[in-house]
Amino acid sequence: MDAAPQRAGRLSRAERERHILQEAISFFAERGFSGQTRELAKRIGVTQPLLYRYFPTKADLIERVYEEVYLSRWDPGWRDLITDRSINLRDRLIRFYTLYTEAIFTRDWMRIYMFSGLHGQPINERYIAHVEEHLLAPIVAEMRAEKRLPDTDVLPMQPLELEIAWNAQSGIFYYGIRRYVYGIDVKTPLAEIIETNVAVMLEGAGAVARRLIDETVDETAAD
């Protein structure tokens, strides 16, 4: 037997909108953006036309889902933490990546992120630019300071240096993809992954970065 078609409780406009948006995030994260409005409505416990009393079109609802997911979870404090030289770099990076992954390592966030990336949403590209500017570039600068290399004012950040930061970022992020997007049961706990990636970044990438800078200086001197 089906459950008796029950009338949804009456909520204030703001409450209902919030409720719909929240459910829409986990719904589209699961089904992708081709998920159907009727199924979403059923999950929320309201009728399908009600959605259109709050969002003019499905595309508008999806747009709001993007905003909610991307904007509401970003913490400006991350950047301050990365550049806080009262803490040693290793601890800073471990602490930052712990906080960062606490914010984005959820099934909803990771899957919405991948779906929006696949759909070529501009917001995705903007997010990546934001990550480069506010997280990776500062990390590169801190790494230079740690290794007593020239400031980025003196010697601009090299593309390859950014890629080295991307390397660590990728190692951690792809762990999240395997776990939350692919749904694989990765045995190693996240804390160890972060520690390892930070260690590898400091030991390996530090050396590579130094070499890179030396080479660049040589080339400049040779001109």
Place this chain on the structure above:
Amino acid sequence: MDAAPQRAGRLSRAERERHILQEAISFFAERGFSGQTRELAKRIGVTQPLLYRYFPTKADLIERVYEEVYLSRWDPGWRDLITDRSINLRDRLIRFYTLYTEAIFTRDWMRIYMFSGLHGQPINERYIAHVEEHLLAPIVAEMRAEKRLPDTDVLPMQPLELEIAWNAQSGIFYYGIRRYVYGIDVKTPLAEIIETNVAVMLEGAGAVARRLIDETVDETAAD
């Protein structure tokens, strides 16, 4: 004006099937698996019902797309290359990742891979297990040999060691995601990414691995 509705040339059953499958790969890679059969047919230049003369259902066609993408691009020689100790490890890994990325770094492959992962396709999970067994585990073993650490027969591969290999793999793979899935114009050429990742893996992960093994041996001795 629309082009005159032209009749498709008559092909042999095998040729047409191959043609449909090839187009289906790039079509579904672009649109995702919710892409419509009519649009696919239009792109191929045949009528939509013709697809059903070759594939019983849309789901069957998608299944064939998976097989084609995942199975046809795997080269058993990769493993032989990784374990070929007549070449030094650094060159071996660079050569391997060059070949591997030549095989999978296409818009079609990367996007089909992500879509199938998001849809929880078992083939995706199987592929990852295959990568771990035939690529990453051998890399870990070679790294141990390089660093003159105990063989995996003596001391089994630690989960964290596998994760260190995943780290390098992720750095390279995520470059592909950024480029071919997100469509970002990454400035640094792939060759440099591979060189850097391999260098980082050998310098950083080598040290971390050694430490890990030492700790494990200590713990074993302490028991």
Place this chain on the structure above:
DNA sequence: ATGCTAAGTTATCAACTGATAAATAAGGAG
């Protein structure tokens, strides 16, 4: 209590979409 505002539902449309059946035509075999 009465009535008005706004939240929610019912009914329904038009376009879409996977799939099937019957009709058509290309091209090799004899």
Place this chain on the structure above:
DNA sequence: CTCCTTATTTATCAGTTGATAACTTAGCAT
């Protein structure tokens, strides 16, 4: 050249899907 096999098309169905309009009802204000 004719026939026959089969690749391809035309026509169409039934279920789906985003969206709209009209109707109903909850609950606060007076």
